[in-house]
Amino acid sequence: MSVVKLKRPELSVSDKLTLPALFKGFLVTLGHAFRSLKGKSRGAESLNGSGLGVTMQYPEQKWDEQMPDYYRGVPALVTDEQDRERCVSCQLCEFICPPKAIKIVPGEIPNEDPWAKVEKRPKEFDIDMIRCIYCGMCEEVCPEQAIFLRKDYAVTGTSREQMVHDKDKLYEIGGKRVGLVNKWNELK
Amino acid sequence: MDLTFLIATSIKIGLFFTIVLTFVAYSVYAERRFSAIIQDRVGPNRTMIPTSILGFKNDLKLPLGGLTQPIADGLKFILKEDFTPGHVRKSFFWLAPCMTMVPSLITIAVIPFMSPIAWDNGETTISGAIADLDVGPLFIFAVSSLAVYGIAIAGWASNSKYPFLGGVRASAQMISYEIALGLSIIPVLLVFGDLNLNRIVQEQSANGWLLLPLWNEAGMIWQSSYWENGGAQRWLLWIPMVLAFIIFSISIFAETNRTPFDLAECETELVGGYHTEYSSMKFALFFLGEYAAMVVGSALIVTLFLGGWSLPFGLDGLLVDDGAFPLWASLLHMGVFLSKVVVFILFFILVRWSIPRFRYDQLMRLGWVVFFELALINIVLTALLIAKPTLDKQGPNVFWISMAGLAVFSALMFLLAKTVDEIVGPGKRTAPKSSPATAS
């Protein structure tokens, strides 16, 4: 039963005359306007409205406390408890990225490196934040739990170059993330 | 032509144009704030005076509530790139915005913004309108109907499909509603027996507003003198006047291309309609032209139906000094007039944010099947009501027979209109006989 047949509502006489119905409509919007002016719009309190409607006055007030856990802000790379780059540059995020914002140049870890057994890590890892659409697919596809969408949202820059987050910037935003799956380290 | 007239007219032109343009600018602001409030938002509330770009150290942070927003908007429009696409007919493309803006502004010439000012101890009076024409409403219709050319030309000159559709829609819509518009005020003119807007307002000042005939020269509604001097006649005429008011107001909505009649520029269907290809100041002219039309439309409705500059309940009589209004009274009247216009503009805005847009065939049917007939019938009805005393002299039942005739005439007319609409109407809504489903 995917089709549900609905019966159209019967119109009363005042509805058929249109004008009374229109005025009823005006009253609805006007009532809304008055409630809004009094700061009593529905949801004004929970959304921390500024007193007019439900809107928060952005730069002065911020949403950070109300931010839900699933909020998707800027993507960033993370290191593990031992400061190892979690990313092994498998390039799946580059592949899945719908706006093609991610660019990775893979590189080999030299034999003298303590993490030489991981063999591979990104030489360059750029995310073009002008292109990024914050979809979170990179986070979802990452087999190494290396890329996460953080709660930062105010990404600004005065040039296109500044809006490209390179590897250093990405690790700076991402920081250390503990308690993830331990695949390459000895923490098990 | 004497000097006083010249100077007074120049001052009036300057003053009224400034007022209207300010109204236009601030009605945009009002629209944005009001709609925001309706939708639980804030709207533009933090535009300030950027004194820092003038060389000062800091921006002046006054709690203006965004009142400088129209200035910022204007600056933005002027400073934006004025892009003329390569595929347009350039001369017409440039002409179109002017042709939309100018008619709206010209129509304010005949609208009385205030009561006449007596001068030289009543020797000369200066009219409250820029041009005190004896054919006021006709002038307004004649000029404002030119605005459709601007839109039609814009649609055609843009040489692209959405503007073209917008232009065609606008022309059809405006022509359709101009008929209802013109016919709907004939009853009003019948009542007043005058085409001079200033005198119409004076008449309303004395005998009660057309929609609010609560007083007349003889007294208030609760005084018996009111009823003895034609009070009953006014209330009888009140019914067709309300009808005329409704038709006229709605037709004004259609004429100004505002929701729910903004089919010429509806974003959801036509991107931007006739102004899709326009940018910068040329777009601003369309934008302002629309708001100017709205201001003028409001002014006209106020003038015709709500007593123009007059105060209610014959209070104007108290202001008369030596048989004419002194200057301060006229200015007070201007304030009254503008307040009424503001209320009406707010009503315009409320309508826009409450009512969804018509479908085009519904729009056409409303214009041709409902309003056209209704306006026609309204004329006859008003005429009969005005002629009732005369008719009563002809015989005891002549008036009622005439009314019965009108009823039959109306019924026949609606029947005819409906039949015609069903045969050739744009939205033949009778579903086609469904063919039997093919057995699979």
Add this chain to the structure above:
Amino acid sequence: MSETATASPPLPKDLAAEKGLVNVQIDGTWIQVPKGTRMIEACKMAEKLVPHYCYHPKLSSPGNCRMCLVQMGMPPRLGPGQDPEFNEEGYQEIGWMPRPVIACANTVAENMGIRTTGELVEKCREGVMEFLLINHPLDCPICDQAGECRLQEFSVEHGRGGSRFQENKVKKPKNVDIGPRIRLDDERCIMCSRCIRFMDEVAEEPVLGFTDRGTHTTLTVHPGRKLESNYGLNTVDICPVGALTSNDFRFQMRVWFLKETPSIDVNCGTGCNITVWTRGNEIYRITPRENNDVNSAWLPDSHRLAYHAFQNERRLTQALLLNENDEHRAVPMPTAIEKAAGGFTNFQPEEIAVIASARMTNEELILTKKIIKALGTDRYALVARFEESDGKLVSADRNPNTTGAKLVLGNEDPFSQMDAIREGVTSGEIKALLVLGEDIVDDAGFSNDEVEKLKHLVVLHLLSNATAGHADVVLPAASFAEKRGSMINVAGRLQRLNRAILPPGDALPDWEILAGLLAALDTESAQPNRIEDVFQMLATEIDEFKGHTLTSVGELGVPVLETGVTIPLLEREKERIKNREIVG
């Protein structure tokens, strides 16, 4: 036989036997396949995929991966004096065997039934996959094979999704350096032994082998040996997992980003068929493409890695002109072509010579021929490159298109005039030289002084080199991966180059530059607009090309000449097929 038997229509088995075929029922459908076909090949003919790891048609079949298990059925064995019963279609009832057989090492028989699906087969595959994955590391994110890994593919198709293995995985050597071009990861190895068999049977340098037993079985090189064979990288191609990876391609790019362009190799006269793998405007690797008339499925490492030669900073990207101060300055290509052609008009035809290359395509050569004609000279030569054949795929002739050059230029020995030209340059008799696609200082024995003496030297080349250093006009050409064209290999097979990437900077496909030169030298000549137009010239002027177009050549080429030259590796393969050692 009774009369009724002869009157009845012939049975399918008899019809098939006449043609040397047998009837096999594969997943319910009867098909006819040649007698002696392996079951796995019969399934391939029926377009039924049988997953496999160790089986490779060009190698022997040890049957050790057990992935190709299928269910087999034969007609019931007849009792003494019992007549076979045929159903109305003429087939005997199939009695299905309760246990599976490997499809790669068994051959088909008359009235055989094969099931590639069904509970038994699917359970078997699931079990085999589970065993293979027990010790397989979760390396996919760093493994170069990911994306073209059979283990990944079959794990998705036939695996069970989760692991039941609780114990510790066996640790084996990782990242082992087993040769100059190859890296071995033993944990990823599934012991299919394809590489061992390849090195033994095709490369004929058996250096790989297994040590230890059971789950500890480890692939390794023989003690004291390295996998240094010039065919070693083919083991990387045939490795179904990421155990053997190429040092050259290691961690460069994931395969799913790469675009495949079929083309041919230009490093020797064999003209091995290759696939060029590119992303953006860069080549990431080159792998062999199967062509049983040219290179089977193999490619020498030297040829495979040769593309790096033009991936360096010496690559010419702009047309250069020598100015009064003896400095090369970049100019627009049309200017350079005009100057190049204009320079020759100052000389008598006998003062001009042309050195072309047998590395050029047929299209470029016919334009060269027309340029030579337009210059009025008859002094031209190609640079010969004859070395020793390796007895497999590398031809003695290291020029890829000598056969084509001979045919197009209509000269049985186009190399012969080289010495005469060199003497002419030395004596000052030749004052203007057009060098196409060659470095005459390094490759044709000219000395720097000789080249310096020339009044007008035009060089068309990929790279800046010694000859280009002396040139008055340098025209930047395109590499084999940046242009289209055709070549004829030593065996007389016409094959096609395809464009995989765009030439860098101002560089243009050679034929476009040559067409420009020709237009400037001979304004009345026909102007080709497309490479197809040039091929049309070949088709009209040379009999062997008649009836062909660049499109009709196809990805596998067409034989146009009988040269009598054979490719040794193919000959040996044919012999092995005849001996039924391999399927081929």
